[in-house]
Amino acid sequence: MAQVVRIGLIGSGFVSNFYMQGLQDVAGHEVRVVASPNAERCEAFAKRWGIPEWTTDVDGTIKRGDLDLIILGVPNFVHAELAIKCAQAGKNVVCTKPLARNKQEAKQMLDAVKAAGILHGYAETEVFSPAVMKAREFIERGSIGKVLMVRSREAHAGPHADWFWKKALAGGGALLDMGCHMVEAARYFIGKDNPIVEVLAWGDRLMHHDRTDAEDNAVLLMRFEGGQLAIAETSWTARGGLDLRNEVYGTDGAIFTDVTRETGIRVFALKGAGYIVEKGELDIGWLIPPIEEAWVYGYREEMKHFVECVAQNKMPRETFEDGYIVNCVLDAAYRSMETKRWEKVEY
The missing domain is CATH 3.30.360.10 (Dihydrodipicolinate Reductase; domain 2)
Structure with missing residues (x-):
């Protein structure tokens, strides 16, 4: 892949550590920033994984112009809010499982990414x-x-x-x-x-x-x-x-x-x-x-797939529509x- 996919990771907890493990052997990407409300944990996460930037400004990270993909490794109760913000910012987005807490939230997320015309991936590891x-x-x-x-x-x-x-x-x-x-x-x-x-x-x-x-x-x-x-x-x-x-x-x-x-x-x-x-x-x-x-x-195979899809501008095989159906x-x-x-x- 000629394009290097520039990633912003939201979340510095359990699943984000697995995402970083999965990305370790994936070519053609760089994680430029990790954002999390917990400053101490976010800083430690960035240091552990060699991420050059960390911040508590989640909304600002989503709006950055130098990112090609936002990965949401966050708790269920903020999936809908953050995914919709990604769509409104025109950012390709991958969200961890389950897509939402219920089908109403999942439908709001699906409608938002479709309206924005962005790439959307459902990170269903299984x-x-x-x-x-x-x-x-x-x-x-x-x-x-x-x-x-x-x-x-x-x-x-x-x-x-x-x-x-x-x-x-x-x-x-x-x-x-x-x-x-x-x-x-x-x-x-x-x-x-x-x-x-x-x-x-x-x-x-x-x-x-x-x-x-x-x-x-x-x-x-x-x-x-x-x-x-x-x-x-x-x-x-x-x-x-x-x-x-x-x-x-x-x-x-x-x-x-x-x-x-x-x-x-x-x-x-x-x-x-x-x-x-x-x-x-x-x-x-x-x-x-x-x-x-x-x-x-x-984790590795899904991260490889999502990075390649963004680089090639093609929709992933697991999307928010799949997540909505599961909900x-x-x-x-x-x-x-x-x-x-x-x-x-x-x-």
């Missing part, structure tokens, strides 16, 4: 995970025949930041937090031209009664127009670190992905081993470290939790 993309290759070859059912699971012992636990700020609990990955994975495996038409969901607070007013466990069933079924299991009460798996069943075969429990390496440590894995609870005993965590989760599905799921029956997805 469908950029190398294992998941390889699974899709086998599906496209016809290796397992017609896909009939998808089962996905994401579980850990709970979120890393306080705002995640507050339903009003996050938009939901475990289902919104992790179910968004599984909704898009199901669409990726089964086909986006085959919409999810109805859902049945269960969710409850099984453990974290004093910490959250949202569900800490949920199960979601999704029926597609073509008759296929997808099952999503999410949990904030699963001990032992992140558990991230997919099972794809077809008429002529099956595919399994597991990037956190089948990593190709095992370590037994009597002394503290330090950081092992996202949401890891222990650093002694038997450990299962992922190899190049940002890569296996999909529509999850809104129906939350209705189903209340009604305890199948609910139609209203797009």
Whole structure:
């Protein structure tokens, strides 16, 4: 790529660190500035990653004329506000998952980027995970025949930041937090031209009664127009670190992905081993470290894709429209939790 894509990163927390890990091996870009309301953390983040500029002026960063792309690595409750500001400033924008807290916010974001005519990317890591993309290759070859059912699971012992636990700020609990990955994975495996038409969901607070007013466990069933079924299991009460798996069943075969429990390496440590894995609870005993965590989760591949799309002025394969569809599905799921029956997805 001849063009160097000039990036402004908004946010200096958990997901922004993963974005920087993902960008490390991506050619044709430079992160010129990181902006965050927390001055101390923002300065430390810039120093850690060698970013030449840091600031607490988020709005000013969005309006800068020397940036080609804004990446939003921020909490759910500011996604809509900041994405709309990017659109109004004419800035290409990538937003972390979930796109919004609900489909109303997501629709406002989608309308804004469409009206502005900018490039918009939905940073859904799961469908950029190398294992998941390889699974899709086998599906496209016809290796397992017609896909009939998808089962996905994401579980850990709970979120890393306080705002995640507050339903009003996050938009939901475990289902919104992790179910968004599984909704898009199901669409990726089964086909986006085959919409999810109805859902049945269960969710409850099984453990974290004093910490959250949202569900800490949920199960979601999704029926597609073509008759296929997808099952999503999410949990904030699963001990032992992140558990991230997919099972794809077809008429002529099956595919399994597991990037956190089948990593190709095992370590037994009597002394503290330090950081092992996202949401890891222990650093002694038997450990299962992922190899190049940002890569296996999909951060590197998605960042590479978004940088290339901006350089080539083409729309990414995951856009705000995909994020909006996911929010529509999850809104129906939350209705189903209340009604305890199948609910139609209203797009």
